[in-house]
Amino acid sequence: MVLKNKKWDHNYFLKMREEVLNSWETGKEVNFEEAVSYLKSLPKEKYADYVLKKADEEKRTLLQPRAGVPILREHILLLQYLQKEGGADILPTTIDSYTRQNRYREAQIGIEESLREGKSLLNGFPAVNYGVKACREIIESVDVPVEIRHGTPDARLLAEITLAAGFTSFEGGGITYNIPYAKDVSLENSILYWQYVDYLVGLYAENGVIINRESFGPLTGTLVPPSISISIGIIEALFAAEQGVKSFSVGYGQCGNVIQDAAAINVLDRLTKEYLASFGYYDVHITTVLHHFMGGFPEDEARAYAVISLGTIPAVLSKATKIIVKTPQEAVGIPSKEANAAALRNTRQVLQMLDCQDFIDKNKVQEEEYIIEREVRSILNTVYSVGEGDFVLGTVRAFASGLLDVPFAPSRFTLGRVMPVRDNEGAVRFFDFGNLPFDEEIKSFHRKKLEERAKYEKREISFQMVLDDIYAISKGRLVGRPR
């Protein structure tokens, strides 16, 4: 079948499904009809789509941590603690790195060693090895929806097992779980694998079970210009909608300048809905997700809390539907359950002290929205035209020629020519546009912003500024000022 943005043929899916379910022994536990009736037996409060829609209508922002440990009993206790002590509205199950690379044999060894040593020797929960029945114990032990969070270019079997188990939200995409996570996986392959996942979610939808899909907006989490993150999120929403997905969350990672971050989420929300409607998808419920800062954190917990609290402000300004909450132990590794729960309470406190205030200059937000929107439209319209009207074809071609590009990505399938840097107020601008399709108005806007910083810092615009910015926040600043 030629790779394009067209809903799959059902027989093509069924044929591939045989191979997917046979790729590990737990695949044989999956039975679609049985899974549909199990999912229909779950209360609506366990559906991420229901909880997201309700929050969206009530203009509330939901809180969700990341969490995953290899021993099932420990993982259940961890999630129960985060629900009870952290007040999480949606729980995660963060998947381990072996599973993300389909290395289930090593994951199995990791489980056995963790059990033998009585401690976590994997950096997440290996859901494929546990299988459907064991994973259902997680769903039945908590009262809120649980989402699968990972970084898997080929998540076909992971999706089959976890969706059948009752996880009602699934993060990732053919671009966002490839480019920042893998070096040698082609976009053709990862987009095909994720069309499978979206087709499966669409099949559940046709049977009355609405699973939420979420795009991984932050990408590499290092100074990613908002328009790049937003464009890719919209493309993944279009891919998912074509396969029949009816509930989609588009994500964005906090960069640090509060006005730019709020503007980015506003544009993300508005343009995702506009592009879906303009391509004929009228029944996909769109929500927005803000990730607390995904770059290098300060080790000092007090300063880490400052980064987290600052990151909550754009969610208040933009009414983001959900925040993925970081923890004060981000710089040291997998957080303790106490630190994870405390970060949730910190975020809730900031939300509830700010949501009654109107404290930002809306004109400055709109100025940022204007430039972000122009950049996103330039990118998306270019992807559409190089794809001759097909966004899958356009994405592959655009990445090959740098018309779409992600800074600091490990993947050899992105040009890596684009280079970001902060301006004098810490907003992320372009130091090098690479091959991005921007006109002179956009380019001169960024140049002017960088000249302001160069003048203030009494130094030339240089790559040194980029390096200074990469370490700035872990050293206590937003902008990497010269020493």
Ligand SMILES: CC[C@H]1O[C@@H](n2cnc3c(N)ncnc32)[C@H](O)[C@@H]1O
């Ligand atoms: C996307 C990367 C983020 O996921 C976080 N992360 C990865 N694995 C886990 C984990 N097992 N528990 C909690 N947080 C985790 C990590 O700290 C980083 O902030």
